[in-house]
Amino acid sequence: MDKWLKRSAEGTSNEERNAFESSSNKILDKCAPKKSKTYNFHQEWELDYFFTMVKENCCCLICNTSLAMPKKGNLERHFNTMHSKYLTDFPPNSEIRKSKLQALKSQLQVQENMFSGPIEQSKAATEASFQVSYRIAQKCKPFSDGEYIKEIFEEVSDSLFKNFKNKNEIKKAVHGLQLSRNTVMRRIEIISKNLNEQLQKDIALCVAFSLQFDESTDVTDTAQLLVFIRMVFEDFSTKEELLGMISLKGKTRGLDIFTEFKAYICQIKLCMYKLVSMTTDGAPAMTGIHNGFIALCHKDEDFPDFISYHCIIHQQVLASKRLNTKHVMDISFKIVNSIKGKSLQRRLFKQQLDEKEPELAMHTDVRWLSRGKFLQRFRDLLDEIIKFLDERGDDYQQLRDLDWQCDLAFLADFTGKLSTLNLNLQGKNKTLTEMMSSIAAFQCQTASMIVDIEKKKFEQFVNIKDHMEKHPNYNFISKKYTTEIRAVVADFEIRFGDFRKIENLVQFISYPFNDSIDHSDIYELATKFADTFQMEHMMLQNEIITLSCDIFLKARSSSGQDFWALVSKEKYPNLKNCVEQLHSCFGSTYLCESAFSYLKQTKSKQRSRLTDAHTLDSLRLAISNYKPDYAKLVEDTQTQCSH
Structure with a gap:
């Protein structure tokens, strides 16, 4: 046309x-096509013609007829034609007409409830099913426990709701729960997907993140690589979550780990440009110079320049092993195994102890805290052990040697302090500042320990003090023990070199308004920041100088709020970017180590056939800080009661 x-x-x-x-x-x-007119329903038509709107349909309250358009002429024609009797029986604007309208509307509501009631009950049963499945996964229980929980609900409902008027309705609702094994499995899959979607949204929103890795074998000898992520956001809040679990079916060389991990990040489309650091357990497959996982990541162009750390807790344990405990541990370990290893000997020794006395503790090198508890328990029960061995006919002369007893007392005291340090390094949401402060504090305490031993005050060594009180004439040689302490401290200095490279950066971030910082220190700080995070040196130096003179921020540096959240991104873009990246760094692989405990409970000998996908789903629900969006889960699920 x-x-x-x-x-x-x-x-x-x-x-x-x-x-x-x-x-x-x-x-x-x-x-041109004609524009369609829009008709709106008026509230007064309810009383005039006994019509109302039901889900965008104009419906007659008398005969339930619905009209295509809420047009006054249509309503009036229908009312005068089909229900003219109502004009005489219920005069317009009369009270009896209003009462009739309310009665008809109530009748319509009852009819709607007859259809909507079962739907709402079905949705409630589905939501309850999701909640029970979530708790089952959190407690690392089998999927079949859902049927067991439902059986308990049904059994106790008779007694628990005996005097309730709606007892039958409650029992019917309990009976409608969907908790079969396959249903619980599907619920856990859906919840895991929901939590993973929340994680992906946070990864997209965060300004920087770091990763930690650790690998261990499950009950089927399959190597499982756990990857955790620590995200930092613009307001300096952080989140630590399980990113994924990668199953290594064959070898676990650095190349194998790298290949599987790169395929995984391509699958989930992880934005690697936000990566700041990687923390590993220090195994050769991870830290090898040429073919280690970290080395291969540095060589790959898809990975940005990142920092790598050896877990600070592992380094602390390795440094603690520098302590010479062999002559004490070998004898103690042999004696404890001879008692605890046989049921008869265990019963006889237990009869000899008082009810309030603790039993002997076992020791294994895998458990970091077991050595201190083992030695302390052995020394507490030393007299009972000697008596028991004499009755059994075993002769261990070392147990009566005062020098050996003093060595035992020293090791019990010092390993106890190392265990306390280890506990301070453990935990979620631990920052580099907190961990490095704990290490520095322990090193300072060792100096006072040496003075305490040299002056023979024994204020920090309660076991040695007890030994000296029992044997006042004992010739105590302080040099032997101070030498051991100095050797451990020297090993600490060597092993924590990676963290000492950024020690001055961490100190500046913790308190940027230190009066002792001069211009040469500012230059070194800017250089260290620039080299560590690939920034422009001069711009960083200018921002540090400007910050040191910022009266507004200096006045608020001692407030309870996070200081760096108050710093303007527009005024200090490079410096704040460096702080954000440093704030995202992991200091240890504690999250991986603790997650392996959940993995062992989830995939146990009784559940050895659990697939890797279902293992990951259950593990995510057990350790994630995210909460399921039950409303969305129910909305996306076809709801129905159990049959």
């Missing part, structure tokens, strides 16, 4: 062309 009109208008005068265009517009208006 448009092309025809255009061609017809060519070759004419202006007046003819204008007349032609006006006539063509009229033709086009007639050809």
Whole structure:
């Protein structure tokens, strides 16, 4: 039509062309589709014609007839034609007419409830099913426990709701729970997907993140690589979550770990440009110079320049092993195994102890805290052990040697302090500042320990003090023990070199307004920041100088709020970016180590056939800080009661 009109208008005068265009517009208006009119329902029509709106449909309250459009003429025609009797029986604007309207509306509501009631009950049963399945996964229980929980509900409902008027309704609701083994399995899959979606949204929102890795074998000898992520946001809040679990079916070389991990991050489309650091357990497959996992990541172009750390807790344990405990541990370990290893000997020794006395503790190198507890318990029960061995006919002369007893007392005291340090390093949401402060504090305490031993005050060595009180004439040689302490401290200095490289950066972040910082220190700080995080040196130096003179921020540096959350991103873009990246760093692989405990409970000998996908789903629910969005889960699920 448009092309025809255009061609017809060519070759004419202006007046003819204008007349032609006006006539063509009229033709086009007639050809255009008519706009549909919109009719709105008026509230007074309820009383006038006994009509109401039900889900965008105009419905008659008397005969339940629905009209296509809420038009007054349509309503009036239907009422006068079909229900003219109501005009005489219920006069307009009378009280009896209003009462009749309310009665008809109540009757309609009852009819709606007859259909909506079962749907709402079905949704409630589905939501309860999700909640029970979530708790089952959190406690690392089998999927089949859902049926057991339902059986308990049904059994106790008779007694628990005996005097309730709606007892039958409650029992019916309990019976409608969907908790079969397959249903619980599907619920856990759906919840895990929901939690993972929340994680992916936070990864997209965060400004920087770091990763920690650790690998261990499950009950089926499958190597499982756990990956945790620590995200930092613009307000300096942080979140630590399980990113994924990668199953290594074959070898666990650095190349194998790298290949599987790269395939995994491509699958989940992880934005690697936000990566700041990686923390590992220090195994050769992870930290090998040429073919280690970290080395391969540095060589790959898809990975940005990142920092790598050896877990600070592992380093602390390795440094603690520098302590010479062999002559004490070998004898103690042999004696405890001879008692605890046989049921008869264990019963006889237990009879010899008082009820309030603790039993002997076992020791294994895998458990970091067991050595201190083992030695302390052995020394507490030393007299009972000697008596028991004499009755049994075993002769251990070392137990009566005062030098050996003093060595035992020293090791019990010092390993106890190392265990306390280890506990301070453990925990979730531990920052580098807190961990490095704990290490520095322990090193300072060792200096006072050495003075305490040299002056023979024994204020920090309660076991040695007890030994000296029992044997006042004992010739105590302090040099032997101070040498051991100094050797451990020297090993600490060597092993924590990676963290000491950024020690001055951490100190500056913790308190940027230190009066002792001069211009040379500012230059070194800017250089260290620039080298560590690939920033422009001069811009960082200028921002540090400007910050040191910022009166507004200096006045608020001692407030209870997080200081760096108050720093303007526009005024200090490079410096705040460095702080955000440093704030995201992991200091240890504690999350991986603790997650392996949940993995052992989830995939136990009784559940050895659990697939890797279901293992990951259950593990995510057990350790995640996210909460399921039950409303969304129910909305996306086809709800129905159990049959």
